[in-house]
Amino acid sequence: MSTTTTPPASATETAPGRGMRFTSWAANYVDERTSASTAVKALGRKIFPDHWSFMLGEVALYSFIVILLSGTFLTFFFDPSMTEVEYEGSYVPLQGIPMSVAYHSALDISFEIRGGLLMRQVHHWAALLFVAAIGLHMLRVFFTGAFRKPREFNWVIGFLLFVMAMALGFTGYSLPDDLLSGNGLRIIDGMIKAVPVAGAWISYLLFGDEFPGTDIIPRLYVLHIMLLPAITIALIGIHMVLLIVNKHTQFAAPGRTNDNVVGAPVLPAFAAKAGGFFFIVFGVIVLIASFFTINPIWNYGPYDPSPVSAGTQPDWYIGFADGALRLIPPNLDWVDPFGFTWPFGVLIPLVGLLVFLAAVALYPFFEAWVTGDKREHHIAERPRNAPVRTAIGAAGVTFYAALWAAASSDLIATHFRLSIEGVIHALQFATVVGPFIAFSITKRVCLALQRKDREIALHGFESGRVVRLPGGEYIEVHEQLDDFERWRLVSFDEYQPLMIRPNDDGKITVSQRVRAGLSRWFFEDRIAPVTQNELEAQKH
């Protein structure tokens, strides 16, 4: 196979130049030893459909590369030691203050090392962007149904990447050992200690002592720069391989079916575009990092367990957990008859968040079970064409957003001149009732949009041209869509609720009933796609 890549220059062709000959020779040399051409041939012809929302995952990938590069720079200068030293750097309001070497070196990166502050800000801004891009990418995949067979595993891997990103972010946030990061760790410590029976043991194991101890920062450092990045890189690798194996989804359009992928091949155009996009992402991050402060650790001072600053919040991706702790009503703690305290004020948010994350991870399997759909899906659905899924997504987004907003309840109160109790109560309502409201509104909107699509596909759209007929009647002329546009509106799958059927033993199991009930809930209200017969009847 490799011999065909560089045929000897034939007499009929113009003799290649010296540079070309060298390139051919080098390519052949490498190929004969690695069979790289096989991979290039396979990958180079891989097709990527064009849609802006398909590039969100790329934003995440590129910001991760920026994180790796800037993080490597930071490791050259950061020292996670908890040895106590006196600050002697150039930031006046900290001079002479005792602090850990970790905080001192983080300050030195910011004030003494050339380019250090820029790199710190690049690293942190890129981290915020990384998780944000993952979040938006997940929403895109969810709302277009791109997690359906055969992509369920890749959804789960993507979810694990999201969790890894949060873990990386949180460990990184804790490293400078300033007041803000210590406050964050204190909350984690409290959540761990709330775990029944094992909590105090886990806390001592993690912190090596009563909080805060001197072990935690070096331990988090090892996790942050070794284990978690290694897992993340491995998961990204699997994610990409599965992306290639499963192929990319595409939106329905003329010529785009469930059995093909229409778009640009990786080589040369897409690779060039993607490479350029990497530099744009890098550039945007550096631009932001140059002009906007992020995490001014020098303001916070060294960690001291006694002070907590107003406006102490985690980075945005941990905000939903912080918000859950803020929203839980007070006085839930319970002392059981054996004298053990059950801190439900912490346990309920903890369990609730784990259940929420598990629901996100397992949703594809749930939907596959409810629909009983065993087909492969390579067409990205328009959200309106799966009303219940879209509504579930909207409910989940509302739940998350309410918790997220709750993490900034104090700032909402001061900046909108509200009372913080009012803000908390409103967000408690939004967390509990909001998802239901969002569900029903979204579902109705989806059905209405589907109905509108159906109407337009069958009867055309209102042209705005009002015509008077000879009999005196006025009509508005409807114009028909062309076939290409109509295709977009009519091509979607129709589902029916599953019927309850007895199994081989002639019995109807409970799970059968549950499944049929859920299926009815999913597909009871539906708009049928326009059929060929309907279209033809319309034309006459």
Add this chain to the structure above:
Amino acid sequence: MIRRIETHDTMAHTPAPARRAGRRSPLATTALLVVGLLATGGAYALATTTATAETTAASAELIDEGGKLFAANCASCHGLDAEGTAAGPTLIGAGALAVDFQVGTGRMPMAASGPQAEKKPVQFTQEQIDAMAAWVADLAPGPAVPADRYIAGDGDAANGAELFRINCAMCHNVAGAGGALTEGKWAPGLAGVDPVHVYGAMVTGPQNMPVFSDLNLTPEEKNDIITYLMYVEENPSVGGWDLGSLGPVSEGLFIWIFGLGALIGVTIWLTAKSN
């Protein structure tokens, strides 16, 4: 020094009392003031040798003037003899510094009842404030306006920063950006606050603020805190625009709206069909 500028500024839009109706030229007033100051200053220098008495010395005329201003502007809530009513607390023992803080920041007279008295344009000239302060101080002993050396801002910024983190940051935020309290109240941001008002707030504990007595924070330590606040104000963030010094919330909003927003714009541009 800043305080004097502020006073001039407020004089411009304060409804001037009748004595400035224009029968004399402004220069005459100034000349009279200089003569008066020289006379009282000289008399004062002869009469006393201790520097601390400076702040408590007030002439009967000043007190009288303050009493009139109080009766006209404050008595409806605080009572004619400052004994307090249902609408406002007693000012007996409140001291000159409390008056200087409350009236000097525009919080008093209050525009309307609310969760807390808000800062607003100052309603009186510094002379009028001093007169009212003298009148209140004359009712009963209370905290006096500090000597200049305690509000000079030339102390130890590092010590001030540490004291600020321990005593103030839980409400006012580490960078003095302010924060929320219960029931619609809030701890205000500290940027642009006159040092004497920072000092006054610490000593008198206005509204929801606790009192930091001289046993709690010595006058020198209060000066250190003022030094730190002035440092933060005079040295903008080295990392670029500070997004309000509000911490991770404004950073998160920024990256979602401007960071991700810009990149989504780019993705749309990259995948746009050429016409």
